[in-house]
Amino acid sequence: MPRLGTGIGxxxxxxxxxxxxxxxxxVEVVAENVCPGHLPESLLRLRERGVTVxxxxxxLGLGGAERPDPGRxxxxxxxxxxxxxxxxxxxxxxVRAGGALTASPPLEAGHLxxxxxxxxxxxxxxxxxxxxxxxxxxxxxxENIAALFSWPGExxxxxxxxxxxxxxxxxxLLIDVANLHTNHVNRGEDPAAALAGLPVEAIAYxxxxxxxxxxxxxxxxxxxxxxRPVLDILTGLASRVAPPGVxxxxxxxxxxxxxxxxxxxxxxxxxxxxxxxxxxxxxxxGGIDDPAVAGDPAVAAPAPDRSExxxxxxxxxxxxxxxxxxxxxxxxxxxxxxxxxxxRALAAKxxxxxxxxxxxxxxxxxxxxxxxxxxYARSLPMSGGYRRDALDFxxxxxxxxxxxxxxxxxxxxEWWLHRAGPAPRPRGLAAxxxxxLRGA
Numbered sequence: 437m438p439r440l441g442t443g444i445g446x447x448x449x450x451x452x453x454x455x456x457x458x459x460x461x462x463v464e465v466v467a468e469n470v471c472p473g474h475l476p477e478s479l480l481r482l483r484e485r486g487v488t489v490x491x492x493x494x495x496l497g498l499g500g501a502e503r504p505d506p507g508r509x510x511x512x513x514x515x516x517x518x519x520x521x522x523x524x525x526x527x528x529x530x531v532r533a534g535g536a537l538t539a540s541p542p543l544e545a546g547h548l549x550x551x552x553x554x555x556x557x558x559x560x561x562x563x564x565x566x567x568x569x570x571x572x573x574x575x576x577x578x579e580n581i582a583a584l585f586s587w588p589g590e591x592x593x594x595x596x597x598x599x600x601x602x603x604x605x606x607x608x609l610l611i612d613v614a615n616l617h618t619n620h621v622n623r624g625e626d627p628a629a630a631l632a633g634l635p636v637e638a639i640a641y642x643x644x645x646x647x648x649x650x651x652x653x654x655x656x657x658x659x660x661x662x663x664r665p666v667l668d669i670l671t672g673l674a675s676r677v678a679p680p681g682v683x684x685x686x687x688x689x690x691x692x693x694x695x696x697x698x699x700x701x702x703x704x705x706x707x708x709x710x711x712x713x714x715x716x717x718x719x720x721x722g723g724i725d726d727p728a729v730a731g732d733p734a735v736a737a738p739a740p741d742r743s744e745x746x747x748x749x750x751x752x753x754x755x756x757x758x759x760x761x762x763x764x765x766x767x768x769x770x771x772x773x774x775x776x777x778x779x780r781a782l783a784a785k786x787x788x789x790x791x792x793x794x795x796x797x798x799x800x801x802x803x804x805x806x807x808x809x810x811x812y813a814r815s816l817p818m819s820g821g822y823r824r825d826a827l828d829f830x831x832x833x834x835x836x837x838x839x840x841x842x843x844x845x846x847x848x849x850e851w852w853l854h855r856a857g858p859a860p861r862p863r864g865l866a867a868x869x870x871x872x873l874r875g876a
Contacts, residue, residue: 437575437608437640438522440488440681442704444696447686451478453693459700460487464683465519467491467511472518483520491515493526498564498578499551500530501537501750509571516574523575523640525610526568528561528601533753537746543757544818546789546825547782552587552752553597556745563742565605577608577640582618582647582656584778588769594625595633602638609634612643613669614656614685620665621654622774627669631676641681644670644703653777658687662699667706674710682707688788761817783813786825794826794855800847801839808833827856 441461446454454463455478463482470476470491479489493512496504516524529548534540551557569576578601580594592600598609611634616627644667646660662684673679684703686696758764760779766772787809791798798805812832818825830852839845 437680438488440490440641440683442700443488443641443681443683444700445492445683445685445687446479446482446489447690448476448478450686450690450693450696451476453696454478455481457693457697457700462488462490462681462683464490464492464525464685467493467515467524468495470515470519472514475518479519488522489519490521491519491524493524494548495531496526496568497529497531498526498568499528499557499561500532500564501560501746501753502532502535504564504567504571506571509568513572516572521574523577523608524572525577525579525640527579527581528598529581530753530757533750533757535750537750538754540754540758542819543754543761544820545757545761545782546786546818546822548581549753549757549760550581550583550585550587552749553590553592553594554587555591556749558592558597558600559742560746560749562601562604565601565607569605569607575608575640577610579610579612579643580615582612582615582622582654584622584653584655584781585771585774586623593633594619594630599633599635602635607638608640609638610641610643611639611673611679612645613673614643614645614647614662614666616669617663617666618647618654618656621649621652628672631669631673636673636677639677639679641683642670642673642679643683643685645685651777653774655781658685659689661691662703667702670703670706671710671713674707675713676710678711678714679707758817761813763815783810786813786818786822789822790826790829793822796851797826797830797848800844800851802844804839808838827852831856 442459443462443464444454444457444460446463446465454460463479465479470479483489491512496508496512498504512524515521527548528551530545530551531548532542532544535542551561565576565578580598601607602609613627616625616630619625619630620627644662645656645658646662646666647654647656647658648660649655670682682703684696684700690696752767755764755767756770759766759775760782766775787806790809791805801808809829812829816828816832819828830848833839834845834849834852837845839848
């Protein structure tokens, strides 16, 4: 793995600030948010300066029951090539369920959801990872995610789950210390114990981010300053292994550039405190470089047919996702209160993202946008991506004869027709006049 240094998540809202920041060795970009043939000028300038750019995928769903979609893998590989990236990262999560495997409607979460730490889920994940590795031109690293709920009947700890994943596939790890803190608050998991069980030598780099606690639940918001407990976990990790890279994530509510730079300095200090401890003592054995535990994925036995395992996992994930996004009953054994928190968080995220990809909707609907969207999201799951969701939401309101104000409803209908057709419709009186003139 390359030595990356200190980086920050590149976002369009802070592109200028990132370019001007001193000491930025590398950046990470959400893979689905860039087009290989039309990279943002800011990223091109960073690359010209020798700043490494790493694509970070969010939609593969490698923890899902289905095999990875070839089209998504091809798209991710194209972004790797366009960015000249030395590696690519994704998540240990599922993001969709249902479909042909379960003979149920396909469902999209629009968010990263935890996989059960069971042998079945691990077998499927390992097989999916190998498929992805074969399709990608650079090494793959996977991130541990934050979770608001736990699966009943889990058979492995996070450390055991990740260690076996690394041993069986040779995949690298992207360790998010903020997610370890989230799982400590929400699921009672000890971050120190999780770190002790990790194959730390497999770490490609580390994520650091902020969050907020509401009603005893920690939300991994990426919109708040990094709290002290997260920095302490980072120091603890750096006292076991020198991380090749550390990256600050911020996705919303961006502060002034000077505050971001101060936060980066705080992250550097937390790493330095850990590496100072590391320099004073020996690293414990037991990582993937230890011959006693190392596996060789290249000579692994051929994978058996896992159709039944995939189907079992698919049915379970579809039931969970349906309860979160379609209002069906919560499956037996799950914490209903936590599932309610997760369902509300998913709906809120949908509302926020739709407002970004279709900013006209909050303008047209005004203060009523959010409440109307949350009512829609309670029982109508996503049928595709967020742009499709925006169209479905507008169509849903129009079918109900809403908004009540005729002028607002007419404006919403015009917006929907303009976006829903195969080509944009002329808009406004002047555009309609041009159409009539051409007809004459």
